[in-house]
Amino acid sequence: MQKYISRQNFTKLLDQLIATGTRVVAPRMNAGTPLYEPLASSAEMVMDQLPRRSAKEAYFPVCEDIMTYEKEGQKVSITDIDPARFPETVLVGVRPCDACAIPVLDAVFSWDYKDEFFLERRRKTTIVGLACTTSDDACFCTAVGLSPADTKGSDLFLTPLEGGGYVCETFSDKGEALINDHTSLFNEPNNATPLPLAQPYTEKFDLKKVKVWLDEHFEDSSWDEIALRCVGCGACAFVCPACHCFDIVDEGTEKAGKRRKNWDACGFWKFTHHASGHNPRDQQPKRYRNRIMHKFKYYDDKFGQTLCTGCGRCIRVCPVGIDIAQIVEEISKK
Template sequence: MPQILTEANLRSLIDLLVKESKLVVGPKQAGSLVLYEPLATGSDLKLGALPRRSSKELFFPICENILTFKKEEGVTKVQDVDRSAFPETVLIGALPCDASSPAILDAVFSWDYHDDFYLERRRKSTIVGIACTKGDDACFCTAVGYSPYGQEGSDLFLTPLTDGNFAVDVVTEKGQKLVDAHPSLFTEGKGAAPVSFQGPQGEKLDLAKIKEWLDTHFEDPLWQKIADICVGCGACAFICPACHCFDINDEGSADNGARRKHWDACGFAKFTNHASGHNPRDIQNKRYRNRIMHKFKYYSDKFDKTLCTGCGRCVRTCPVGIDIAEILDTINKG
């Protein structure tokens, strides 16, 4: 029998999880923006809006210490970060384009090297996804194989119903554990009809054809055409749910400091700068080409996954109006 969760009980679930000392994160109004932020109470949850930034920073922070060091009496002592202290976390209200991204990133963070920082956060996290009911001209999830109702990456999935309640789908054992821990909040019943998605839905792109085109158009004039516009600000990478480039730096002094992981972006001029001074991607057309190649060829070749969920954030954020969906459509028709 299907299960139903009322909006009041959804907010009560958040209250209970907070009382259980869980870190509860979800869409929250923050001034003029909606962001994924810690929720203190159920009333903080903002439903029906795509947060400005993606939820990836919950698992892959913008900046984090990976060790600290301190010199005492001439001896340098190195201290690892206590990853066991990472909190049990519940991400609530992640739309499909965000809920699906950790499952994409799992591949690279557990490939030839296991990133214990990322993987420990993932292990301790439960994702409650929610179907998307409205989109704008920047959205293109359906074009890259996703859906406003897609359950990929969610442990528990909520579908808004026309009566204001939510249909509940248990997707994983983590989702079942969450339901079992709070049985009084979930009721059995079919419920009303799902809320229909309002907004444009792009025609599905032929991703195999795009990858084939990329294989044979490494020096295509398209890259220079885009580079003439792109300013290399990196906003598209930082706001993307799936981009994951980072750098590691030692900060502080010889006596006291930390080794830190920072987000980086392949669009930055010095991203591939060698210690010798040589830079294999020294001009912008090479850098933007790499961005598209990485998302739609290299990552697919390695992990059989597309490094894009079609959320449209890069389109909304680009200061010069570069539209990756239009670029993909151009390639798809080429």
């Protein structure tokens, strides 16, 4: 289905959703930084800036309780957190580099173990993607085979038009329901011209060649050259729409506490630290090698997909200037 919505009606749509109790998450300014966060009103939304962190927090929180426990004498009571309580969410203004990562993550969270915390939030989230009309030097979605108008992962996709408003195209029942539930706000498409798309780095990497090199170079001196300066801060994983490692820890006392699921990162020294004291990734280049291997080899081996959408966020935040696009490009030319 294809429809048109004016900018004014789009803000009405968001306000109606908020008024009826739907959680609407969209880019908004937080202390001068654009982030995907729940809106109190459509007036908070900023559509023209790339959020610093990815949209994954809307359906995969940084930390969440999965169980609570209490002990009284010899009696221990455990209460599971019921995923059914998660709110219906409309995630709006999602850049293609964020939306495209969502079905990639579905593969791992519904593989051997069905992660109901992730899957229930996904079921309850409608993704409203937005074509990118601006990019910066770090963007390279086109190099990994995506584009600023890629609709993968979106239930409904918005293309901004000259003079305001959007073409809305649906790609799922959820996207159609969003339009059908608010028909008075949508019109038939007109002849308005779409705004020019962003023009990120366009040379396409040969990802097959990258994988072949990775298949054959687990041990290679290049890893030291690439990553000896990595400080293991984990920022690259935390801002990434496709990184998804987490740890489960108990927090509390012997009397009461919570079991929590927290984001983790393979860049951290403790990530592979065994209880014996042994650490198979005892040096930082080994940890960074895992980051590249996971994104461009292991995930491809397992799920036939690449774990990088070229959003460029890890490049923007890395405190020592490690540039994943440059690394992958260099590997593709070896």
